[in-house]
Amino acid sequence: MQHRIVVLGAGYTGAVAAGRLARRLRGEDVSIRLVNTEPDFVERVRLHQLAAGQDLTPRPFDEMFAGTGVELTLARVAAVDVDRRAVTVDGAAGREELAYDSLVYALGSGWNDGGVPGAADHAHELASRPGALRLRARLATLEAGRTVVVVGGGLTGLEAATEIAESRPDLDVALVVRGALGDWLSEKGRGHLRKVVAGLGITVHEHRTVAAVAADRVTTEDGTAVPADVTVWTTGFAVHPVAAATALELAPDGRIAVDATMRSVSHPDVYAVGDAAMAAGPGGEPLRMSCASGVPMAWQAADALAARLAGVKVPEIAIRYFQQCVSLGRKEALVQFVTAGDRAKEKALTGRTAALYKELICRSAVWGVANPTMGLPSRRRRVARQDHRDAVPAEATA
Structure with a gap:
């Protein structure tokens, strides 16, 4: 029986998590379904360019995930029942229910x-x-x-x-x-x-x-x-409302409470990443809602889930910050270097050099979606043989 993994949301974090899982686990052991409302990847960090009249390069998921085994379902998530391990979605064919054994919740945030x-x-x-x-x-x-x-x-x-x-x-x-x-x-x-x-x-x-x-x-x-x-x-972001209607334990701001491996503290078969999750960074301070936080959270969640399914040691990465990159039009930018805890250092790049640096960061983020192993070993692990419909590995509940 294949272990059923459902990933909700295909922004930076959901798409990275799905692709990384596909490259960590064997297709005969797991099925990976990615649920998203749109058929192509949205570069959220470029939406100000789109609003200003520029056209962005289309990035269809069918091309990005070709040959990986990730199945895309175009639908809107209506509800998540974490006790029954089922997701209700509304798609072109109407309402349907998707059962899962492991869930990666990456529905992100909207405007506030x-x-x-x-x-x-x-x-x-x-x-x-x-x-x-x-x-x-x-x-x-x-x-x-x-x-x-x-x-x-x-x-x-x-x-x-x-x-x-x-x-x-x-x-x-x-x-x-x-x-x-x-x-x-x-x-x-x-x-x-x-x-x-x-x-x-x-x-x-x-x-x-x-x-x-x-x-x-x-x-x-x-x-x-x-x-x-x-x-x-543009005063801030609000978490997607679906999480609030579940039995998941939430932080005061509505984000899903997770441990160091991005696993829900209340439901061990659920992982949450990106803006949807309340995770601790350097010094125990909450990670801010950003692509800079979300992508390493997705790496951590995918690697931890794959390791638990394979019955091997669960890795943990230290999520920290390096810089804040701000486009100031097409010709100018500011790259503010920061401490691990996201406090400004005196060092900063400015001008055309910073604009080129920021563009490289944006392109690297898209490359990371299509190449989610980021140069790490891509050997696929066999899932430990047990009935994952009813239980998770003993290590996962320790």
């Missing part, structure tokens, strides 16, 4: 409007391809002199504001940030960011919190009205 009045009705989001395409269509209708306000001064907000300002210099672009612009960066990083933002003509409203969004403006907590023909909301 923070409950701010009017945000859900009037603001655009960049957390999904449909959202980026809607923003792209809206920007295309704007005449010269119209205003675009980006709310949020994190990585997504900076990339969105600079990309739009560079591609549409005829628009008035503004950025509203809660603290100081780039206040988490080194002195060198902050200085370069301010130089680029000023050069692109972006107006920055610092130390402002948006309290309401309307069709033609955003209003800050101090009552200041900032004109906005288009508002782009």
Whole structure:
């Protein structure tokens, strides 16, 4: 009997986990089903480029997973019953139920409007391809002199504001940030960011919190009205709601609580990776929602699951940070080097060199999806012979 592995979500983490499992385990021993709503891979780190009018290279999963044994199911996940080990999905053929022996939950996150009045009705989001395409269509209708306000001064907000300002210099672009612009960066990083933002003509409203969004403006907590023909909301991400409807133990923010091997602390046949999981990084601090965290989490989960099924020693990797890469349009970027715990060092790359570095990182991320072993030994392990429908290896429950 094949051990049935179901992977939910084919973003960076789900796609990497599925491909890595396929290269770690023998096809005659396991079946791997990848459930996703779209037939091709979405480069989430490039969605600001898509919104600004650039066309991204299509990356169909049928090509990426050709010959691996990974089966793609195009459907939306409606529910997960972790006690019955079953996933309910809605696809072209209607509703169906997928049984599993091991589950990898990688449904990720979506945009978070923070409950701010009017945000859900009037603001655009960049957390999904449909959202980026809607923003792209809206920007295309704007005449010269119209205003675009980006709310949020994190990585997504900076990339969105600079990309739009560079591609549409005829628009008035503004950025509203809660603290100081780039206040988490080194002195060198902050200085370069301010130089680029000023050069692109972006107006920055610092130390402002948006309290309401309307069709033609955003209003800050101090009552200041900032004109906005288009508002782009980038203040953070919210976890996918499916997890909250399961019996899985969750962290206070709704992410699935996992151990060092990305296995659910309440259900040992479930692994969670990426933005869906609350995992500890250096110093016990929670890993932030990001591709930089999610990909090594996917490596860890796949390797741990494969090892447990094969009855061999379970590896553990130390997940740490090295840099934060920020595109500032197509010609500029900032690479802020950080400590293992994600605190800025003084060292930073800027300018064209940083732009080339960031592009290399983006391309490497896609390469990692299609080549998930990342140069590690790819010998496929035989699954230990036991009835995995009813039990997991003894080590998995230790």
